[in-house]
Each structure stands twice: as structure tokens, then as C-alpha cells.
Amino acid sequence: MFVYADNAATTKIDPxxxxxxxxxxxxxxxxxSTIYSxxxxxxxxxxxxxxxxxxxxxxxxxEIYFTSCGTESxxxxxxxxxxxxxxKKGKHIITTNIEHHAVFECLxxxxxxxxxxxxxxxxxxxxxxxxxxxxxxRPDTVLITxxxxxxxxxxxxxxxxxxxxAKSHGVLIHTDAVQAVGHIPVDVQKMGVDLLSLSGHKFHxxxxxxxxxxxxxxxxxxxxxxxxxxxxxxPGTENIAGIIGLGAxxxxxxxxxEQDMKHVAFLRDRLIDGILKTIPKCKINxxxxxxxxxxxxxxxxxxxxxxxLLLLDxxxxxxxxxxxxxxxxxxxxxxxxxxxLPHEIAHGSVRFSFCADNTVEEIDYILDVFPKxxxxxxxxxxxxxxxxxxxx
Amino acid sequence: MIYSAKVMDHFMNPRNxxxxxxxxxxxxxxxxxxxxxxxxxxxxxHDIITDVxxxxxxxxxxVATSSMATELIKGKSVKEALQMTNxxxxxxxxxxxxxxxxxxxxxxxxxxxxxxxxxVKKGENPADYGIKAPHCGGSCSCCDHCGE
Numbered sequence: 001m002f003v004y005a006d007n008a009a010t011t012k013i014d015p016x017x018x019x020x021x022x023x024x025x026x027x028x029x030x031x032x033s034t035i036y037s038x039x040x041x042x043x044x045x046x047x048x049x050x051x052x053x054x055x056x057x058x059x060x061x062x063e064i065y066f067t068s069c070g071t072e073s074x075x076x077x078x079x080x081x082x083x084x085x086x087x088k089k090g091k092h093i094i095t096t097n098i099e100h101h102a103v104f105e106c107l108x109x110x111x112x113x114x115x116x117x118x119x120x121x122x123x124x125x126x127x128x129x130x131x132x133x134x135x136x137x138r139p140d141t142v143l144i145t146x147x148x149x150x151x152x153x154x155x156x157x158x159x160x161x162x163x164x165x166a167k168s169h170g171v172l173i174h175t176d177a178v179q180a181v182g183h184i185p186v187d188v189q190k191m192g193v194d195l196l197s198l199s200g201h202k203f204h205x206x207x208x209x210x211x212x213x214x215x216x217x218x219x220x221x222x223x224x225x226x227x228x229x230x231x232x233x234x235p236g237t238e239n240i241a242g243i244i245g246l247g248a249x250x251x252x253x254x255x256x257x258e259q260d261m262k263h264v265a266f267l268r269d270r271l272i273d274g275i276l277k278t279i280p281k282c283k284i285n286x287x288x289x290x291x292x293x294x295x296x297x298x299x300x301x302x303x304x305x306x307x308x309l310l311l312l313d314x315x316x317x318x319x320x321x322x323x324x325x326x327x328x329x330x331x332x333x334x335x336x337x338x339x340x341l342p343h344e345i346a347h348g349s350v351r352f353s354f355c356a357d358n359t360v361e362e363i364d365y366i367l368d369v370f371p372k373x374x375x376x377x378x379x380x381x382x383x384x385x386x387x388x389x390x391x392x
Numbered sequence: 393m394i395y396s397a398k399v400m401d402h403f404m405n406p407r408n409x410x411x412x413x414x415x416x417x418x419x420x421x422x423x424x425x426x427x428x429x430x431x432x433x434x435x436x437x438h439d440i441i442t443d444v445x446x447x448x449x450x451x452x453x454x455v456a457t458s459s460m461a462t463e464l465i466k467g468k469s470v471k472e473a474l475q476m477t478n479x480x481x482x483x484x485x486x487x488x489x490x491x492x493x494x495x496x497x498x499x500x501x502x503x504x505x506x507x508x509x510x511x512v513k514k515g516e517n518p519a520d521y522g523i524k525a526p527h528c529g530g531s532c533s534c535c536d537h538c539g540e
Contacts, residue, residue, distance in 0.1 A: 302449065303449065304428070304449060304450050304454070305451075306451035307450065307451055307452050307454075307455060310400075310452045311404075314404065323451070324426075324427050325428075325451035325453075325454075325492075332427070342425075343424070343425040343426075344425060344427070347424075347427040379409075380406065380409055380447055380448060380449075381447060381449040382429055382430075382431040382447040382449055383424060383429060383449045385411075385447065
């Protein structure tokens with residue numbers, strides 16, 4: 001059996017999305033910036049997608065800007081606001097210690113350029129509070145950037161409450177919603193954010209296309225210099241195929257959202273329950289509440305994540321790990337360390353992430369295979385012997 | 393990151409996994425904080441390694457290098473086993489990804505630590521055999537195990 005359980009990394013392109021994109025690989029080749037009909041056709045396709053995205057997250061189409069990916073959206077939002085408003089507001093930024101690298105590395109670069117960043121620590125389930133944000137605010141705070149949902153453990157932050165704090169202090173707020181859009185309801189009006197990043201390939205659109213929501217009146221500096229595309233904000237000839245795909249995928253994801261969330265959460269709960277019943281000495285790193293429907297992050301104590309992934313792969317199961325060895329980094333996942341896991345338990349983590357295409361049969365297959373893998377590696381592990389000796 | 397077919401074979405079908413009840417040389421190197429620990433058990437008879445087993449906590453490369461290292465020293469004399477370098481382990485496995493080189497260093501050190509234990513028990517000085525105190529290979533930033 002083949003089980004794709006890494007939907008937080010990327011998703012399979014929906015065949016209907018592919019179908020919607022096909023004209024862009026054929027006759028729909030005009031440049032949207034031109035005035036003849038060939039160009040206008042392409043322009044219309046881009047504007048239709050803009051409306052689809054705007055409708056999905058409840059904003060005006062004119063507040064949606066297409067980008068190349070979530071990373072670009074994050075960089076544009078953070079750097080663009082920081083540089084634009086530094087002179088007026090100051091050079092202090094508030095974030096959390098579990099953000100995606102796209103946010104972290106952008107902030108690290110800004111620190112080198114004289115910005116100061118406060119990294120709010122999350123609790124052991126991966127949450128920050130509006131009170132923490134309020135306490136970190138300074139007169140020179142120019143931006144708050146806090147992710148909507150975490151990519152590794154699935155914790156969903158109280159963005160609405162945090163945005164209310166930001167608003168009452170006149171500070172702009174950006175959220176990286178790359179893991180949230182298409183998976184949970186995302187409504188920028190309700191959330192009250194000023195900027196929001198999203199990425200198409202996380203909800204069955206192709207790779208290479210994302211978007212940034214920018215509230216009307218908010219003016220981040222441009223990242224790139226060039227032509228007048230995207231109302232002079234984001235130069236570069238439009239990725240027509242990708243943009244059409246993004247629009248089609250977000251429309252489909254939001255249309256079926258409620259039903260899909262129920263199904264995916266059922267799969268998540270079945271897997272968590274099954275793991276706890278069949279594998280002793282596990283730790284579920286996914287929080288118990290306010291979490292994504294499809295994310296299961298678990299540490300199997302006394303064994304290491306990459307070796308689990310290799311054996312899962314041998315059995316046709318695609319998953320990922322926060323182990324240093326799995327990523328090629330020297331340290332395990334910063335998110336798992338941030339929720340207080342010791343290094344050795346972070347090294348033993350595996351993340352499964354599901355979408356509406358996953359089935360109960362697939363979960364049961366994982367539950368058949370995974371405990372055997374854990375047992376096999378534990379029999380090979382000197383730490384497992386020691387742990388059992390300590391108990392005896 | 394891609395492993396060679398040999399690495400995958402030694403990970404999927406590791407040779408010499410387990411413990412030796414009558415081992416007269418046991419060495420353990422690594423650190424759970426860094427994500428890998430290797431423990432090697434040697435049965436040495438008249439300076440010949442007659443049996444060897446290992447237990448490893450770690451990634452695919454850690455298991456494969458442990459497995460290959462035990463194969464390389466089985467039946468060898470103590471002096472020959474001490475000649476086994478991490479490079480020999482890498483070559484025997486048809487290469488390792490650069491980030492996994494430290495696993496091969498760990499395997500070399502696990503062998504040296506086990507032989508060192510044997511020599512100490514015999515009343516000999518491991519330093520006379522050129523054995524240095526084991527460390528993690530110096531490639532981890534995650535711990536201060538090396539004290540460097």
C-alpha cells in the first residue's frame with residue numbers, strides 16, 4: 001500500500017485544478033499587461049483567480065497580490081513593512097519562537113540591519129497568548145508577525161485576540177497562514193490581520209505560486225524592482241498557469257472545508273488513539289486543542305526519527321521527522337525544542353499530515369506498520385535496554 | 393539526501409545486531425542529545441576478534457556504519473581492527489552523504505572504545521596502541537560532549 005502522509009510538506013495537485021490550468025499551457029499564452037484580446041484573455045484569467053482567492057479569505061480582490069510562494073509572501077510582508085514604516089514607527093518586531101524558516105531567516109537578516117526582534121516563547125503545547133504580545137509591545141514596535149498554524153505540530157494561535165491587541169496599539173500584524181488556508185476557515189476580516197501569506201501547493205494547487213493579502217491602505221515596500229504588474233507592487237510577468245491553479249484550488253478547498261475538516265480530524269484522532277494504544281512510551285507533540293485537523297506529530301522514545309522514516313518509506317508510507325538527522329541540520333527541530341522536548345525526544349519525532357484524500361484504510365495500515373517499526377528499532381537501541389533496566 | 397544501495401542494505405538487514413553475554417570488550421560512544429549512540433560488544437580470544445555485536449540508536453547511516461564496522465573487524469586481530477578507519481567504513485558502504493560522515497567516525501570510535509575496554513581489563517594501556525579518548529567526531533554543534 002502507498003500512503004502519502006506528508007501533506008503539510010506539499011499536496012498532490014488536484015486533477016480538476018490541472019484541468020483548469022490546461023489552457024495556460026496552450027492558447028492562453030498572452031501577456032496580461034498587453035491591450036489586445038490575447039492579452040486581455042490572460043488578464044481576465046488572473047483577475048478571476050484573484051476574485052476566487054479574495055472570496056475564500058473574505059477580502060477585496062484588490063487586496064490580493066500573487067507571488068511565487070509562501071516564502072516570498074512572508075519576506076515581502078515582513079521586510080516590506082519593516083523598511084517602509086521603520087522611520088515613522090521604529091525598528092522593533094514581535095514574533096514567536098516556532099515560526100517557519102521563511103519568517104525566521106527574514107527576521108535574522110533584518111536583525112543584521114539594525115532591527116530588534118522579540119521572540120515570544122510558546123508553552124508546552126505550542127501556543128502564545130495575547131497577553132505575551134501585549135507585554136512585548138514597545139513604542140517603537142513596527143510589526144507583529146505570528147503564524148496562524150504551525151507546520152510541525154499543528155497548533156493554531158489565537159490570531160484574532162492578538163490582532164485586537166495589535167490594533168488597539170496601532171501596530172500592524174502579519175500572519176503566515178500557509179498551513180491554515182485550505183485546511184481551516186481563514187477570514188481576514190474576522191482575524192483582523194493586516195497582511196496574510198498563503199501558498200498554493202499546500203492545498204492541491206501547483207508549486208510556484210502563492211499570494212499575499214495586504215489590507216487596503218497598508219503599503220509594504222516592494223521586494224523587487226520592475227514592471228507595473230500587480231498594481232505596481234509585485235513586478236514580473238504573471239505565472240498565469242499557477243495563478244489559475246491557485247484560484248481553482250482555493251475555491252474547491254473552501255467549498256468542501258467543513259466536510260473535509262471532519263473527515264481529516266477523524267483520521268487524525270484515529271491515528272493518535274491507535275499509536276497510544278499500540279506503541280508504549282510515546283509522546284504526542286500535537287496539542288490537545290486548537291490544532292490543525294490533519295497533523296499528528298509523535299515522538300517514539302529511545303529511537304531516532306530518520307531511521308523510522310526510512311522504514312516507513314520501505315513500507316510505502318511518506319512521512320517526515322523533526323530529527324536533525326532527517327533534515328541534515330545539526331540540531332533537531334526548533335519547534336520541538338521550543339515546546340520543551342529534550343533533544344533526544346525531539347530526535348525521535350515523526351510527523352504524519354493528512355488531507356481529504358486520505359482514507360481510514362490508510363490510517364489502519366499505518367497503525368499496522370508503525371508499531372512494528374518502532375519495536376524493531378527499539379530492539380536495536382541501547383537506550384531502550386537502559387530504559388527497561390531502569391524500570392526493573 | 394540519498395543513501396547508496398549498500399547503506400540501505402546494511403540499514404534494512406543489519407549484520408551482527410545484539411549483545412554478547414560473554415563479551416570481554418564493550419565500548420559505547422555518542423550522545424542521545426546528538427541523536428546517535430553506538431555500543432559495540434567484542435569477544436576477543438588470543439587477540440583475535442572471534443565475535444562482535446552492536447546496538448545503535450540513530451539514523452540509517454548510524455545503523456549501517458555500525459553494521460559495516462562489525463563486519464570489517466570480525467575475525468581480525470586487535471591490531472588489524474585498530475587500523476580500521478572511518479574512511480574504510482565509508483568505502484565499504486559505497487559512500488555516505490557528507491552530513492553523515494560523522495556516523496562513520498562514530499563507528500570507528502566505537503570499535504576503538506571496545507578494544508580499549510578489552511586492553512584495560514587485560515591490564516594494558518590503550519595509549520600504547522595509539523587509542524585516543526573517544527569523542528563524537530567533532531561535527532555536532534548540539535552538545536559539549538567533546539569539551540571543545
